[in-house]
Structure formats: structure tokens, C-alpha cells
Amino acid sequence: MKFRRLRTAIINTVFLCLLFFPLVNKNLLFIADIKNFENRKKATQPLLASTPLDSFPHRYEKYYNDTFPLRSRALRQYNYFKYFFLDIPPNSYYVIIGKDDWLFLPGEEFDGYSGKINFTRDELASVKEELEYRQNYLKERGCKFYLMIAPSKACIYPERVSEKQRANQASIGEKLLTYLEKNSSVNTVNLYQALRENKKYYRVYYATDNHWTRPGAFIGANQFLQQVHNDYEQVEPMKLSDFDISSIDTFDGNTSSIIGIPEYFPDINYRLSPKKALSHPAEKAGYVADKSFPYPFMYEEVRKIEGTNKPRLLIISDSFGNFLFPLLSENFSKTVKVWDNWKYELHEDIVEKEKPNIVLLLIHEKNIRSLLKENSKN
């Protein structure tokens, strides 16, 4: 056939260029890569001399994949291709795209919402026993214990979940609260109804992040303060009018970053600050985080209000405590927050040192089964 050599030349050239390009670019850096958006440290190069031979290939391959030239650029192109040409969510293993481009996390978070993950009756009893132990332990030390569950986003915004994935039963968190309210004396703060009722005023959860927004945290804080007010009159729920609230358009939610093309998933971010701040940052005690904790500078946070008879609060929480803490600290003489690496432990040593009047355990619904691992009695 005519022009066969032309075909041969083009195919060989294109193939060899594409084949050798990564190797050449790695060393000569013709094109630089963009910032990695996986939120992790890349694998390090194993040394042949110090690595067992059998594990060397696997470790080297991991390192090679992580440091492949133009990797982040290629990932973005792949995400564009999937989303705009194939019309399917990129990285659907890691993110569920709901209605109106609302993003949800699959796995434990979504399974807890949908009822795929549940507690057995024995497990409920075990959690109840653990929480009652903590409550009694703290009561002996003149301290009141509260459990607050931060709902998964889909529980509050089920209308943003696609119809075929929408749950038709209560979530794992709601079921636990219902059980505790009926069978236990543990003080619980139920946020589900309040968040659902108030979502018409403000977006209480981000569209592209699995966390609540500052208005969402405000509602959570007020639900808690309403209960505390029963014991401490000087602690009162807050008024939104005492805060400056503003919103900006943004696209940097944690879930949209996983998608890899966050600029196509816009969101709203609120700023919420008291018009007249009462609390200020205070000296930390120096509690030490595990080496594995990715945010050691946020392990302990302390704020104080001078010259008040308001009670002292200790918050053991996860990342949902980050927006809650500055709001609650406006209502307590000293507020200490410990983000304890998702362990949700009792922290007897911290209780002994801080001598709080109230301990609030705030746990995101996604992690609620962690309570099964804890056995403070032992």
C-alpha cells in the first residue's frame, strides 16, 4: 500500500516519543508538574543496599508511581476526560457526586447515613456502658459529661443525594441517640432536627466538603448551650445578631480536592466572628499528640475569658470541633479543645489537670463506631 513508510515513520516516532518522554522529562524537566492534591506524603526511594530484596520491587514501584513525571497534570487531565467527556464522576471510588454537584464521601460516612453500617444490639449496649462509665467517672470529679454527634452531611441534606442512593431509614448516629435517650442516663446533644430546621436560613454544611460550615457549628453550639444553661444560668445560647456573618464563593473543600478539578465545584464559605469577642487565646498546657497526628499544632487549643464566673469546658473532638471551639469559648471561662487524633478517649490525665466543669465529647457520625474500641474501664 502506498505511503506505508509514512505510516511506519509516524507511528514509530509518536510511540517512541511518548515512551521516552517521561524518562527524559524526569531528568531534564522540560515541563514542570503542578501541585499534588492527594494530601499525602509521597513514597520515598528505597535503597537497594538497605531494603530486603523481596520487598524492594514493590517499594520501588510505589516510589516510581508517586514520582512519575507530570503525574498531577495527568491526573487532572484524566479527571477532565472522565467528567466532561464520559460524564461520570472522576475518582468515584473516593467521592459521590450528588445533585447540584454536592459531594459526599463514600465508605463509612455514606454507609452510616444509608444504614449499611449499623450497631448490633450488643454493640449499642457496649457503647452505652462505655459512655455511662465516663459520665460517672466525671461526675465523681464534679464534672458533667455530654455526648454530641455531628451528623453526616447527607443526613441533613438528603435532597442533595441522588434518588437511587437516598436512605429510607435513620442513620447510625440517630439510631444511637434514640437508643441512649430511651435506655441510658447519658447526656446527649441531638443536632439532627435543629440543623435540618435551620438549613433554610444558611448553608449549614459545605457542598464540597464533608464538614459543617460556621453557621452549622453555630447551631450545634447553641443546642449544647441550651442544655448547659439548665445547670449554669450564666451560660446562655448565643444570638446570631451578636456576630458578623459574611460569605465568599470558594472551591477548596476537602471533597472537591479529591475530585481533582475543584474549580468546577463551587461552594460558599462563611465568616462568622463575634462583634465583641470576649475570649482570647491562652497558654497551652503542652499536651503532646501522637507522632502520626497530621496537625500537631492543632492538638491542643485554649481560650479564656478573664474575670467571669462561667464554667470551664473541655472539648474532646475531631475536626468538627475546629469551628465549634471559637464559638463555645465565648461562653466559658476557660475552654480547652483536644483534637485527639480521632481516638475519642476519656483523657483522665487532662481531666485531672484542667478540672473542667463540663466535658463535651464531639464525634462525627462517620467515626461513631470508634466508641466500640474505647474501654475506659480497662
Next chain:
Amino acid sequence: MLFSSLIFLFLFLPITLLGYYLCTKAHKNYWLLITSFIFFSWGGVNFTFILIGSIIINYVFGLFIEKYAGHQKAYWWLVVGVSCNLLILGVFKYANFFTHNLNSFLHRLSLPAITETNIILPIGISFYTFHSLSYLVDIYRGKTNAQKNIFHLGLYINMFSQLIAGPIIRYNNIWQQLTQRTHSFEKFSSGVERFLVGLGKKILLANTFAKVADSVFNTDTANIGAINAWLGLICYTLQIYCDFSGYSDMAIGLGRMFGFTFMENFNYPYLAQSVKEFWRRWHISLSTFFKDYVYIPLGGNRVGKGRQYINLIAVFFLTGLWHGAHWNFLAWGLFHGFFLLLERIFLEKFLARTWKPLANLYTLLVVMFAWVLFRSAYLSAAFNYWRAMFDFNLTLEKMNLFLSFMNRELYLALAFAVLGSFGFFSLLHRHLQTLLTKNQLYSGFLTVTYHIFSAMFYGGIFALCWLYLISGTYNPFIYYQF
């Protein structure tokens, strides 16, 4: 190391190609041998010693078989050589299966169990053992001479392009190419095209079908219904074809890049109009191996009908066993053997007179039902799956599950795979070539356009595979991980 991995495509292959074409003719084979050992040891350094041992054993036995050709001693050297190879394969591939089943049997008799083995299967052992067996038998049969250069023999047994997934190369088909193969731009280009087609089949098609098939097969069969069971099975049918034939395409393509011409391993098997024809089109190198080295030595078609049927069942028993040490694979092999038996007894004549699409449909259904055995984890799971295929009670959950699979990626993959597996693209290519040759007026312009488009198509497949491979390494976290 897989062909469909970044490290193979963008580190191993370019370095191997570069080194190969920089070497002199005398050193090319040694370079290939070294890189093949590196490729092999990437899957397990310790297993390299087994491979080296196998090469040495077969080298020695080959020389002795040739030395005593025509005498009884040659037969005994062959027996010992074949036994050694089968022993290696038996120990590494079947010891765990054997001890596990023996213990189940002893447990039923309330007898003490023996220690269960926990032997790891070395990569490629099924293929390189069969290479070795064919080498020894062909020397004994006088079809070829023993290889005097152990490095050349090592290259035949161990060459990376066909080590993992075939095709099974007969020594007498390749020995001349070990020392006398030619290289050309056209051959290289044809190898590139073939390789890229295989890569695309594996990454773009097989992996897409795997997502659906895995999801359906891993779901409780009570919750899938006929709609999902058939979807899962269709996807698996296409997955296994694209995966396996894709690997063969890559092996053949790689061979051509290095000047080798390997036999074809697949010939549009889903076009077959009988199970007998299916096995002439599917994994051709394996079916011809069993025909030449098992069926014919057992008597082939020269013995009485009863004996022929037994031999046929024996061959397919071994075919199933070769694929894996599990009852499911044995059942799969025997399932095919059963239908081959039926065809031999009476069905073949009936199929020859039947409307071709109907004969094709019958073959597809037999093959697809057999794939359920091949894919399922246990025999009971396979029976449950077959049952689900006839569960026409459609519920909202089953429909939602079905709809969750429907997307543009699957539609495109189905279109390409179905058309491809029925030979549409090959037919289209031939027609286009004929058209371009006949049409003298626009021949030059159209031909150039066609070639440029083809080149872009292949480049596009490579680029897309590149993106998909990188996406497979994506591992994000909500919170920063050290």
C-alpha cells in the same frame, strides 16, 4: 511487573529497547536475557532460582535426549525431564490444593490432618514449564535439535514478552529466530500497533468491564436478579477476552519490536459456531499444546470412540487444572469437555445444518455459562449465580443497582468490545485498504489521511492508557497522611 504498569511502560521497556538496538547482533540475545531475568525477578527475587534451575535442568536433559536419540535411554531421559518439570509445577501450583483437599477428606474420616502447605505460586510457572516440556518432547520426536547455547535456551524459556500470559511458544517454531531474526522499521511499527491495541484492550476495555463484573459477582446473588446477573456475565465475558487477548497482543507486539514472530493466540473466539470451533480460536497455543502433547499421545482420533471420549474429558480436565488449583477451574474444564463430547456424539452434525447465528448463539451461551464457573469463588457461588440469571423478579433495588452501572464509559467500552470481538474493525480495515487501492483519483490524499489518522489513533490510545494508568495510582486522603 505487569505490561500495564507505569514502570514497565516508561522505565523497563524504553531502557530494554534502547539497550537492545545499541547492542551488536551478537549481544542482543544476552541483553534480552538479562532484562527478562530482571522482569521475572521483579515478581519475586527468590523465584528466580527456580527459573534458573529449570533452565539448567532442561538444558542438560535436552542434550542427553539428543545424545541418545533412537535408543531407549532417550525415552528415559525424556521421562525424567518431563517428570522434573511437572514436579516443579505440581509442587508450586498444586501442593496447597492437594493438602487442603486431603485434609478435608481426612477430617471427614476423623483422621489427623497433615500439615497444610502455604507455597506461593511463582509468576509464569505454568507458561515456562510448558515451554520446557515442549522443548524436551520436540527433541525426542526429532522435530528439533537440542540448543547448545544455554543462554539461548534461557531466552526461549524466560523471554519476558510471553512469560506472564503466553502465548505458549513451541521451541521448534522459534529456535531459528533466536539466531536469525530480522529487524525493520515496518516490523517494529507493526509490533507497536499490535502492542498498543493490546494495551488499549486491557486498560480501556477489560478494566472497565472488571468494575461491573466484580461488583455484580461480589454482591449477594439474592440481591442482583437476572438483569444484573446477565449484565455482570456479559461484562465478564468481554473482560476475560479483552484481558487475555490483550495480553497476547502485547506479547506478540513486543516480540515484533525485538524481531520475533510469535503465533497468534486468539482468532475472534466469540464468532465460533460450536464449542469445538471455540477451542480453535481461544488460547490457541494452549489448546494445540494439549492436542499435540496429551490428546494425540493418548491415541487421538485413532482409537475407538469410547477411548476418544475419555481422552477428550482427560484433556479438558487438565485444561481446567492448568488454569488454576481450584475445583471451579476443574468444573469449568469438564463443562467444556462435556459439550465437546455432545458435539462429537451428535451435536456437531446438527450445528452444521443450523442457521449460523443460532449456532453462534448456542456457543456463546455455553461459553458464558462456563465463565460463571471460572469466575465464581466457589462451586456453590456459581450455582447461585446461575440461579440468579433466571430470577426475573425485578425490584427497585435491583433496578437501581443496574442503573448505577450505566454510564457513557460502559456504553463506549461495550460498543468497542462487541464490535472488536466480532471482527468488525478488522473487516473495516480490510475494506478501507481495498477502497483506497481501487480509487486511483484520490488514492494519494486519502491514503495519507488514513495513515495519519491511524497514527493519531494509536497515539491517542497510548495517551489515554497513560492517563488511566496514572489514575490507578491515585490515592488521596481527606486529612494529610505522612
